[in-house]
Amino acid sequence: MKRLSSLNQLLLTIQHIYINTFALFIKKETVTYHCPVNFLATQNTVVFNILDDGAVGDGIHDNTDSIRRTILRATDHQAPCTVLVPGGDFLTGSLQIPSNVTFYLAANATLRASDNASHYSCVPSMTSDTGPCDYPFLLVDHAHDVHLRGEGRIDAGANSPPGHLVREYRPASNMLIPTEWKLPNCSYYSCRPKLLVVRYSSSVELTNITIMNSPLWTVTIVESENILFDHVTIVGDRRWPNNDGIDLINSRHVTIRNSNITTGDDCIAIMSHGPSSMFNITVENMDLQSTSAGIKVSAYERNSTGDMYDMVFRNVRINDTNRGLCVAPRWGSGRIANLLFEQMSIETRFFGLDWWGTAEPIYITGLSANAERAWTGLMKNVTFRHIVARGEQGFLVRGNTSILQDIYFSNVSLTIARWSNVSEHPSLDYRPSQEPQTSQANVDGLFAMDTNGLYLENIEIEYSEPKQYYYGQCLNISNVTQLIKTNIQCRNANFLTSGQTNWKAIDKIVIVFFFVILALFIILL
Incomplete structure (x- = not known):
């Protein structure tokens, strides 16, 4: 024995x-979260600076109209170009990013979401839990060749500063109950903006960027393909429900890599919400x-x-x-x-x-x-x-x-x-x-x-x-x-x-092999 x-x-x-x-x-x-300092200088692209349209980076001024004017100029350019958010704290309402645009946040740049409900518009939702409407802060819709990148960050303000958009705290479960917004056609328990929604789009890339404090799902990809996340940081309060990091819905050819996600709800959720197939999804080197x-x-x-x-x-x-x-x-x-x-x-x-x-x-x-x-x-x-x-x-x-x-x-x-x-x-x-x-x-x-x-x-x-x-x-x-x-x-x-114990052939082979080795061991002794 x-x-x-x-x-x-x-x-x-x-x-x-x-x-x-x-x-x-x-x-x-x-993992490093920065682009080369001379990134824009090395790109063969026309740059549209939001400062040229009157944006003020003091964290107080409403820059919605200014930034929308910059995006409109980029759209009218009708060729690949860059919208630049320079260093500063830029408060704004919802924005839509069109095709062939790189939306670049420079070092020390913060794009801060407004908490004014009138700054958000309904986008048809694919999920019953959010109701007929989504209200995204950033929207990419029926677009192609869109890039979000840079050394800056996008901040949607959930519990930032502490208590902002918080209705209640439950100490027993260490859970924050969010404030529900007064928005039409949305479910009560999910009536607040999502940070970024990409729908019916292709060739969309998020690289090197920090996205944080979303009141609802952080990044939602719907019916889209050829999507890349690379060196992205997503940060949400661990006590905040339904602030998922990345939600993939009926999308395909998606790569998520070299990134860091911290959230209260699911970090990465891959979901079927319709008849379209989802395939060729790769997630690698993640924290x-x-x-x-x-x-x-x-x-x-x-x-x-x-x-x-x-x-x-x-x-x-x-x-x-x-x-x-x-x-x-x-x-x-x-x-x-x-x-x-x-x-x-x-x-x-x-x-x-x-x-x-x-x-x-x-x-x-x-x-x-x-x-x-x-x-x-x-x-x-x-x-x-x-x-x-x-x-x-x-x-x-x-x-x-x-x-x-x-x-x-x-x-x-x-x-x-x-x-x-x-x-x-x-x-x-x-x-x-x-x-x-x-x-x-x-x-x-x-x-x-x-x-x-x-x-x-x-x-x-x-x-x-x-x-x-x-x-x-x-x-x-x-x-x-x-x-x-x-x-x-x-x-x-x-x-x-x-x-049940189901003795298959492989079990029997292992047992026989074990006793043969045991017998040899005893003989050698």
């Missing part, structure tokens, strides 16, 4: 080193922090019939976040397929039930929102590999056998620990769902249910000391067909596993 125990310990140690070594290869690139989800893929509209496929998320660091990776359609009938999440580090903690999620590093569910809002689509071929995770909750995979299939975990390690100061312990959270919204349950390393095809390879799960009373099982698996497990290691769980 001592020899067997020593061999097991040796194998466990080797696997632990192998899996966690991948954390060293999650590349942390040095994300959220009181909601780091990355979310979902569908939540009656007409969410478009397919979502061929998406790659790699080299992402998610820290101090309520939910790490989330794939959770709730309404519609499209297909979600071929999603790859790889080379990631994830750290999650529980922020309390006022926020959706209970610190799940990986959360994949295919459930219906309610009887009237049903999800009848297919989710297939979702892969998580080379991931190092630490969280207060385990992984969760839940669906219906007919619509959730072929989920892969490979070379994944998870450490479960307790470090938040929230009084209640993490529970199962299916919101929004016709299932019980939340339910008390033990924290399992992997809870999987109602799935067709679950493949687990080189998985390490450890429960940290001190052991909590709600620690559950390493694997809690039920109603899963085609379950294949290879090299599962678990430490300090109350139980190793429950549910």
Whole structure:
């Protein structure tokens, strides 16, 4: 028994080193947020300076008309050109950026959003949760070849200065309740401006720019293609609901890279809200922090019939976040397929039930929102590999056998620990769902249910000391067909596993190989 125990310990140690070594290869690139000083001088472009149209950068003067005049001059130029926002604090109402324009914010430039509702106009919305109208601060509509860049920043003023646009503070959940604006044709709980909306456009780039303090979604990309985010910083108050970083809606050929996003709501949300397909989405070399989800893929509209496929998320660091990776359609009938999440580090903690999620590093569910809002689509071929995770909750995979299939975990390690100061312990959270919204349950390393095809390879799960009373099982698996497990290691769980054990050929090969090695080891001794 001592020899067997020593061999097991040796194998466990080797696997632990192998899996966690991948954390060293999650590349942390040095991100700089500036353009060369002589950027404009090196560009073969005509520059229109907003100062020439009377703009005043004192943070008080209303520059709406002045900046709109500058943009109109750029439009009339009818050739690629640049609108320059020089150093200063420029208060303005909503602006629309046309085709072939680079909107450049120089060093020490701030474009500050007005809080005067009359400065905003209705743009038809694609989402039922915001009502018929969106009210964007910046709009790119049916345009092409638009660039937002520079060393400056765009500030929409949510809780900046502290208390601005704040109606209430809830200390128990550390949540700010925003002021709802008096705007027509919008939902009460989402009646406030979005910072930037890009709709029905192509070849739009955001580079090197800082975008901050949005009252609602920060950047929304709707029915657009060939979109690039590169070296972008998005900052939102961690206590502010619905201030998502980037929302992609029915768009394709999108790259988000080398950027930093901190928000109260989802950092990156990829959503189907119509019949158009979404594909060729790449997210890489990112730093994300959220009181909601780091990355979310979902569908939540009656007409969410478009397919979502061929998406790659790699080299992402998610820290101090309520939910790490989330794939959770709730309404519609499209297909979600071929999603790859790889080379990631994830750290999650529980922020309390006022926020959706209970610190799940990986959360994949295919459930219906309610009887009237049903999800009848297919989710297939979702892969998580080379991931190092630490969280207060385990992984969760839940669906219906007919619509959730072929989920892969490979070379994944998870450490479960307790470090938040929230009084209640993490529970199962299916919101929004016709299932019980939340339910008390033990924290399992992997809870999987109602799935067709679950493949687990080189998985390490450890429960940290001190052991909590709600620690559950390493694997809690039920109603899963085609379950294949290879090299599962678990430490300090109350139980190793429950549910079905499906001995496939690969399991048998591993067992035979193990005993052959053991026999050779004994003979050599």
